Amino acid sequence: xxxxxxxxxxxxxxxxxxxxxxxxxxxxxxxxxxxxxxxxxxxxxxxxxxxxxxxxxxxxxxxxxxxxxxxxxxxxxxxxxxxxxxxxxxxxx
Amino acid sequence: xxxxxxxxxxxxxxxxxxxxxxxxxxxxxxxxxxxxxxxxxxxxxxxxxxxxxxxxxxxxxxxxxxxxxxxxxxxxxxxxxxxxxxxxxxxxxxxxxxxxxxxxxxxxxxxxxxxxxxxxxxxxxxxxxxxxxxxxxxxxxxxxxxxxxxxxxxxxxxxxxxxxxxxxxxxxxxxxxxxxxxxxxxxxxxxxxxxxxxxxxxxxxxxxxxxxxxxxxxxxxxxxxxxxxxxxxxxxxxxxxxxxxxxxxxxxxxxxxxxxxxxxxxxxxxxxxxxxxxxxxxxxxxxxxxxxxxxxxxxxxxxxx
Numbered sequence: 001x002x003x004x005x006x007x008x009x010x011x012x013x014x015x016x017x018x019x020x021x022x023x024x025x026x027x028x029x030x031x032x033x034x035x036x037x038x039x040x041x042x043x044x045x046x047x048x049x050x051x052x053x054x055x056x057x058x059x060x061x062x063x064x065x066x067x068x069x070x071x072x073x074x075x076x077x078x079x080x081x082x083x084x085x086x087x088x089x090x091x092x093x
Numbered sequence: 094x095x096x097x098x099x100x101x102x103x104x105x106x107x108x109x110x111x112x113x114x115x116x117x118x119x120x121x122x123x124x125x126x127x128x129x130x131x132x133x134x135x136x137x138x139x140x141x142x143x144x145x146x147x148x149x150x151x152x153x154x155x156x157x158x159x160x161x162x163x164x165x166x167x168x169x170x171x172x173x174x175x176x177x178x179x180x181x182x183x184x185x186x187x188x189x190x191x192x193x194x195x196x197x198x199x200x201x202x203x204x205x206x207x208x209x210x211x212x213x214x215x216x217x218x219x220x221x222x223x224x225x226x227x228x229x230x231x232x233x234x235x236x237x238x239x240x241x242x243x244x245x246x247x248x249x250x251x252x253x254x255x256x257x258x259x260x261x262x263x264x265x266x267x268x269x270x271x272x273x274x275x276x277x278x279x280x281x282x283x284x285x286x287x288x289x290x291x292x293x294x295x296x297x298x299x300x301x302x303x304x305x306x307x308x309x310x311x312x313x314x315x316x317x318x319x320x321x322x323x324x325x326x327x328x329x330x331x332x333x334x335x336x337x338x339x340x341x342x343x344x345x346x347x348x349x350x351x352x353x354x355x356x357x358x359x360x361x362x363x364x365x366x367x368x369x370x371x372x373x374x375x376x377x378x379x380x381x382x383x384x385x386x387x388x389x390x391x392x393x394x395x396x397x398x
Contacts, residue, residue, distance in 0.1 A: 005126075006123070007123040007124050007127055007205045007206075008120075008205040009117070009120045009205070009206050011112060011114055012113045013113070038293055067154065067387075068386055069151035069152075069153055069154025069155065069386040070151050071111055
């Protein structure tokens with residue numbers, strides 16, 4: 001009897017619940033996550049300007065990742081959670 | 094394979110945040126068999142995979158980037174001789190089973206277990222041949238310096254594997270230099286060309302000095318720190334050069350013509366190793382991936398059996 005070994009393994013499945021989406025962006029607080037790549041912050045700040053002009057959103061916090069290769073740290077997540085209704089994450093290069 | 098490492102199949106080597114990946118010993122062992130490893134190679138494979146999972150390595154970036162990095166494995170300590178890992182002639186080339194299969198086992202594990210399949214979570218534009226396998230040992234017996242792993246805080250009698258992400262290997266030739274300065278100018282020049290990957294921030298580099306160049310450095314008495322300091326000082330060029338080549342934004346100003354931009358910041362951003370054949374005036378430099386967005390990790394190799 002030959003036993004076959006599978007060299008692959010799948011990611012661990014974890015339940016992720018998405019936050020409820022706002023029905024209307026008007027007047028909401030905006031958080032930003034920039035990934036430290038070239039122009040990442042410039043792009044997101046321009047976006048924040050557009051959202052302010054169009055919906056009256058106020059940018060309350062921009063989190064800067066340790067590097068593009070790292071996740072957002074827990075302290076930044078806590079700040080974003082406390083100070084933002086909507087968060088936009090983006091990259092530059 | 095597992096028995097040779099004294100490992101249980103369910104032992105967890107590490108996790109990759111953001112990918113929901115848990116790396117377990119039995120899957121790594123299957124990939125080591127696929128790669129053609131002898132069982133006694135497995136502790137090196139295990140150490141390298143644990144290093145990839147270390148938070149300092151920040152796996153997701155170098156593994157998935159368009160830059161297409163190889164995961165370079167540098168092995169040190171008594172295990173090198175025992176396993177016959179090549180530290181000499183044809184260092185980066187073919188022909189030695191340990192070098193070929195240890196690196197291959199790590200890459201297969203990345204693809205099969207760590208969700209690093211080309212086109213999916215490996216977005217390399219070109220990749221490089223080192224992505225098949227990239228493993229070598231330091232030639233500790235003929236090095237001008239203490240063993241590389243000792244310089245990184247381990248004991249001489251320990252064995253260790255260092256994992257480092259680099260998207261290219263550039264051979265440096267100099268057959269006339271009899272002192273460190275002219276030799277190292279060649280390294281500095283190669284590491285600050287206009288096409289280097291990283292000019293926004295600072296970089297890191299692996300330097301591999303082979304026989305004749307190692308001899309020059311040994312005779313001079315220069316330390317690793319001396320070598321790194323010299324290259325930091327000389328691997329720089331005017332900001333205007335980078336602007337003319339559109340590597341930095343904007344038009345060059347008069348001040349840019351005389352304002353130097355350094356590529357490197359700190360001596361410990363260099364990994365300096367002695368390895369390769371005795372004959373020939375060749376060495377190599379391997380720029381690191383990203384602006385220090387990943388850090389090399391040196392992991393002790395556990396031999397439990």
